[in-house]
Amino acid sequence: MTAAAFAFRGRPVVVGAGVAGLMTALELAPRPVVVLSKGPLGVEGSTLWAQGGMAAAVGRDDSPTLHGADTIAAGDGLCDAAIVDRFTRAAPKAIEKLARLGVRFDRKSDGGFALGLEAAHSRARVARVGGDGAGRELMRALVAAVQATPSIAVLEGFEARRLLVEDNAVRGLIAVGPSGPALFATDRVVMATGGIGGLYAESTNPLRSFGQGLALAARAGAALADMEFVQFHPTALDVPIRPLPLVSEAVRGEGALLIDERGERFMADVPGAELAPRDVVARAIWRLRAKGGRAFLDARAAIGAKFEARFPVIAAACRAAGVDPTNEPIPVRPAQHYHMGGIGVDAEGRSSVAGLWACGEAAATGLHGANRLASNSLAEAAVDAAIVARSVDGAKAHARAPAPHASAPPVGDPAAVRPILSRAAGVVRNGETLSATIGGLADMAASNGPAADSAAVALIIAVAALRRDHSLGAHYRSDFPSAPTARERFRLTLVDAFAAAAAFVPPVLARRTSIGRA
């Protein structure tokens, strides 16, 4: 055990330093907490890259009820209504709290929040921060607040590699830091490790966001939930750069139109048109491309010369790719963007393993259902951080003996998984490809290779997608295009997924567990 880990014995450990991890630590203050940050503080994770802002019913014409109805409609009826209700009521206060913490939200001349309109929102309700640079400003303020809070110890360059669990309860955590492996003896861990985009060949997420927290939780025996629901953003910049730069929905919110290579609108007759839910627009573009076409976002008439001032981050990405959005249509394509699934948690953020909580994109709370409503994720993390912190603080800390020592697994590398998962669990899936995939993923997950943990997460996604033999929200099966008659959420453990792969047939997955709340 390194000296650093020893000094923090018994303290709760938050894994991840995006909005979810940093807000959880701030909410725990003045109670002491350790935050593990894989990279230097403030430079890693999706939060930094967020563009549009945070959804909350703060406009005069808005209400939590309307926000909730839009969330449930986008989620295709699979959302947990009680969680949606709690979230939409709490989101305005969470935004005010962030403003008090120093986040400089864009304001109108009367002092109210400047609000953007995004897809599937019936009102302009996305509180903008720094134009299209919401994440940068959010992280600047949160890092400053954390650095000014003496009860928070941030360990930079520490990557969590394994949870130590005994009798289905957390006993410790192994991380690797700048001086080698470190064992944290703790019975309270919060996973705030973000999304899974790095498991896909085309994603808008940072490459190092590849679901490590989900793998750690799954290897510790925790159930993962809603894993088949992967959101593909319809308008990533179609350039040979990885990760793909995002062209925020706010651009369509300001009137930009989707056109094909002949200059014709292809969303005009679809309900919601360009601002239909993300899964609908992503599939339309996927179909166009499958037929050999190409999609473009035409901002010339609606935004024109104002593009640079209104969307400086997107304008810079376009410029770097040789595209001038004021004078030419922007080439766009779908790319993995967000994961509705994650570590299955109850209303307090508790997983099925005692002492393990999850917050932010790593958690599956039931808020997003089958498809996340745009800009609900930053706000969800801010709201849930307070709930998780209360639960962690209220949990009894046990004075257990130090957890048994185990060696740290090697550094993970998802490269081998990317092409497999992208082919099997992309915008459109089918049973044949999914079935043909799970055996290989199971072998890889059972190996000691660098892709083992990534393969474990990919396996659970593929098995969940195979199990769901209908189409719902972001999960579209070409062999089962109809919606189900009943909406149900599913949990799977890694053991379930291995069993399914061994049997290699969908009926093995008949063991359904609806998500219960403690």
Ligand SMILES: Cc1cc2nc3c(=O)[nH]c(=O)nc-3n(C[C@H](O)[C@H](O)[C@H](O)COP(=O)(O)OP(=O)(O)OC[C@H]3O[C@@H](n4cnc5c(N)ncnc54)[C@H](O)[C@@H]3O)c2cc1C
């Ligand atoms: C380009 C882009 C634009 C977006 N725009 C918006 C938007 O406008 N509005 C909105 O609501 N949402 C947006 N999203 C989604 C949103 O940014 C994310 O869902 C949210 O930031 C996730 O926050 P998080 O704290 O859960 O994870 P992250 O911000 O990804 O942070 C995860 C943290 O965990 C660390 N970590 C991971 N694994 C380990 C490990 N093993 N050990 C130690 N540390 C680890 C990472 O280094 C990082 O610090 C966008 C996403 C992208 C990619």
